[in-house]
Amino acid sequence: MLDPSTQRPAVGIRDVAALARVSPTTVSNVLSGNRRVSAATRERVHWAIDQLGYRPNLSARNLRVRRAGLIAVAVPEIGVPYFAELIGHVVQAARERDYTVLIDQTEGRLEAEQFVLSGMNPGMVDGILFSPLGIERPEYENRRDTTPLVLLGERISGSGVDHVAIDNVAAAADATGYLIERGGRRIAAIGHQERRGGGTAPQRTEGYRQALEAAGLPYDPSLVLATSKYHRRDGALAMTELLDRGAQPDAVFCYSDLVALGAIHALRERGLRVPEDVAIIGIDDIDEGRYSTPTLTTIEPDKVAIARTSLELLFDRIADGSREPRQVVVPHTLTVRRSA
Amino acid sequence: MLDPSTQRPAVGIRDVAALARVSPTTVSNVLSGNRRVSAATRERVHWAIDQLGYRPNLSARNLRVRRAGLIAVAVPEIGVPYFAELIGHVVQAARERDYTVLIDQTEGRLEAEQFVLSGMNPGMVDGILFSPLGIERPEYENRRDTTPLVLLGERISGSGVDHVAIDNVAAAADATGYLIERGGRRIAAIGHQERRGGGTAPQRTEGYRQALEAAGLPYDPSLVLATSKYHRRDGALAMTELLDRGAQPDAVFCYSDLVALGAIHALRERGLRVPEDVAIIGIDDIDEGRYSTPTLTTIEPDKVAIARTSLELLFDRIADGSREPRQVVVPHTLTVRRSA
DNA sequence: TAACTGGAGTGCAACGTTAAACTGAGTCGC
DNA sequence: GCGACTCAGTTTAACGTTGCACTCCAGTTA
Structure with missing residues (x-):
């Protein structure tokens, strides 16, 4: 054949x-x-x-010049709007540099993430943009492969890897602070995840805790719910659990817009009003939140900046593999709509 | 360098x-x-x-065996949930066959679509899954390039190109029929597009017309609104126009879920209730519609089948470039939720 | 006039892999 | 005892590009 x-x-x-x-x-x-x-x-x-x-013939050219003109973007799931939108920006920015983007979907499988770290198929891509999920910090350090790699959304300081992310602690504190400002006193958090190597979720929990502390509100661990993923369903399930438990929060800080939309859905099912009964805030600013009912108040990371900066870092490293790793923090802003 | x-x-x-x-x-x-x-x-x-x-080294291997192990998926926009979800399925199905997927975003630019038709970069991909937007029928026929290509979502019979799609006429008739069944008498349609070469939109309009006719309802062209794209915003704008015009439909058939969600948003802004005042139905069954307020009644194309079938057709053609083109119709079902 | 300079183009080798043709040695059948 | 076959391996020649070193010619310059 x-x-x-x-x-x-x-x-x-x-x-x-x-x-x-x-x-x-x-x-x-x-x-x-x-x-x-x-x-x-x-x-x-x-x-x-x-x-x-x-x-x-690109294969021949690539073989000859040892450049593939291809970068990989590895994310847990393309179906998640945040990633889909981000990838859209990446594809666009990459085209301006004559690069094509190849998609890898890890689905959080450890083995898939290890494959990514190992540089995927050598000679196939010039660099990798990687949004990890399950992989732990030591794995980055033991990386044998030298394919240029930039981490997205993770903050692993001192790991010797380039990365681009918003300041997750500050973002979470901003979100929580806003909920407090508009009257929230019993504020739940949905989306926590335990990760040995640090990672986005624990940082957001930390920001949440800091904001409560700054306002003199008690930190109640029973109001912090973990979810395994950040889908609408996870948000809905967590919210339902909270209500079943009789926890009755007056506001909820959700670790992603999708989680927030799931939570809103669950509240509606129980006949509760958003934001009157429970205020909801998310993070991501996906387009969906501009049209949802109610529209979603959220922390908006500058996705275009994330896309462009991460590509810049990547191309930089492709040009000079030995330069010092850089960690870039991308700005975020609070976007107030109706849900909080 | x-x-x-x-x-x-x-x-x-x-x-x-x-x-x-x-x-x-x-x-x-x-x-x-x-x-x-x-x-x-x-x-x-x-x-x-x-x-x-x-x-x-894949480049070398590919050069030698004349296979890239890579297929391209060209869609207008990855940020559109329907495409994002579909691509997710494609990536997964492709991996099972040891193929990697590369993304091309045409944004409906004609030049980008022509580039896709011309086989993209030869030797770079073994085949292309293409969801066209603006390109017209004759262009398929004049295709010089021989890179295997499968069309997604388009029905261009006799064009000599493989394609996979739902039966758009039937789907639209089913949607409209359901609206009639539950009491709709003044039913609008949002999402029409004029395309010389045929295409999805005119087929849906045709199905809509047929359903009205079958029920003995008049076909009123002023209730059929065109949109340039299928974004939430397009749905909202069209709905607003309809309301401004005083057209007062009691139900709306939207050509995509995103359009439907935009329409719902616009209705809410005007204080109208869905489905009590206006019933809404969409097509696509994106995850968003399961959690929206209200949840979205929709026509559900079998996305997994679309992904798998189109890949099958593509690999088939890669194996035998001269076999007769096939047109596969994938099943769709009506999924009733709250919006209609 | 010999020695340089620069523009325009050529020929060769190599990038890392694999298909096809080949080599030898052992085994089998009759 | 000899051809035919198998097994496990090797050698060779590409796949389509491109970088490098070269040639050739015309025009300067000393």
């Missing part, structure tokens, strides 16, 4: 060269613009190119 | 061969399993492989 001989006889640079009566090198130069080629020759080459419908 | 010599000296199959004291071909055979290799040799090779941390 897949016998090369069954394929159409690909037209290559040498066919073009033959037709244009020049050497393959000249054709290559015309295409790449690497060296000067006389106008007359250039024209003949171009003519031959579209006579034959020639299109350069 | 990007001088190959500055790169780390990649360990290749010949380094492994040298260390294991066999020929490169043997190493290749161990890896591919193409030919029998004695257990002892195989073991030595494996030992050498992880001594050196060898990882095969």
Whole structure:
């Protein structure tokens, strides 16, 4: 199967060269613009190119120049709007640099994440943008592979890896602070996750705790609910549990917009009003929150900046693999809508 | 820049061969399993492989075997949940076949769509899954490139191109029929688009028309609104226009869930209740509709089937480029929730 | 005139892999 | 005892590009 001989006889640079009566090198130069080629020759080459419908073979080029023109974006799930929107920006920014984006979906499988850390298929991608989920800190340090890698959304200081993220502690504190400001006194948090290596969730819990403390409110661990993922369903389940338990919060800080939308759904099912009975705030600012009922108050990370900065870091590292790792903090803002 | 010599000296199959004291071909055979290799040799090779941390170079392999192990999925926008969810399924199904998925975002730019039709970068992908937006029928026929291509969501019969789609006419008729059944008499449609080459939107309009006719209701063109895209915003704008105009429909068939959610948002803004004042139905069954307020009644295309079938068609065509094009219709079902 | 300079182009080798053809040694059948 | 076959491996020649070192010619310059 897949016998090369069954394929159409690909037209290559040498066919073009033959037709244009020049050497393959000249054709290559015309295409790449690497060296000067006389106008007359250039024209003949171009003519031959579209006579034959020639299109350069990327595999061959990549093999030769050791660059793939391809970067991988590895995220837990593309179906999650935050990632989908982020990837959209990445694809767009990458195109401006003549890079194509390849998608890897880890689904939080450890084995898939390890594969990503190991550089995926060498020679296939020039770099990786990685939004990890389950992998723990030591794994980054033991990385044998040298494929340039930039972490998204994780804050693993001193890990020797580039990363781009918002200040999760501050973001969570801002969100919680806003809930307090508008009258919340019994504020729940949904989305906590225990991770040995640190990670987004514990940082958000920390910000939540700090904001309560700053306002002189008690920190009640029973109001902090963990979820395994950040789907709508997780938010709904956690909210339902909270209500079943009779915990009766007057506001909820959700660790993602999706969780927040799930929580709102659960509240509605119980006949509770948002924000009158319970105020809800999320993080991510996905488009959905602008049209939901009620519209969603949220912490808005600058997704375009995340996309662009992470690519910049990545290309930087591709150019110079040994430069010091950088950790970039991207700004976030509070966007007030109706849910809180 | 990007001088190959500055790169780390990649360990290749010949380094492994040298260390294991066999020929490169043997190493290749161990890896591919193409030919029998004695257990002892195989073991030595494996030992050498992880001594050196060898990882095969895909560019080289692809150049040699003329397969990239890569397929492209070209959609207008990844940020649109329907596409994001669909791509998620595609990525998963592709992995089972050892294929990686690369994303192209056309944003409906004609030039980007033409690039897709032209096979993108030859040698880079083995096939393309394409969800077109603006491109017209003749363009398919004049396709010079032979990269296997499967159309998603379009119904262009006789175009000589493989495609996978739901029966859009029937789906629209089902949706409209359901609205009529539950009492709708003045039913609007949002999402029409004029396309010379046919396409999804006109088919849905046709289904809508047929359902009205079947129920003996008049077809009123002023209740059919066109939108340029299928975003929430487009739905909201169209709905607002309808209300401003005093058209007062009692039900609306939206050509996508996103449009439906936008319409619901607009209705709420005007203080109208869904479904009491206006019933809303969409198409797509995105996860969002299960948690929205109210939850969304919709036509559910079997997305997993679309992903799997289209990949099957694609791999089929990769294996045999000259087989007759096939058009596969994927089932859809009506999922009733709260909005209608 | 010989020695340089620069522009335009050519030829060769190599990137890392694998298919195909080949080598030898052992086994089998008749 | 000899051809035919199998097994486990090797050697060779690509796949389509491109960087490098080279050539060739015309125009300067000393």
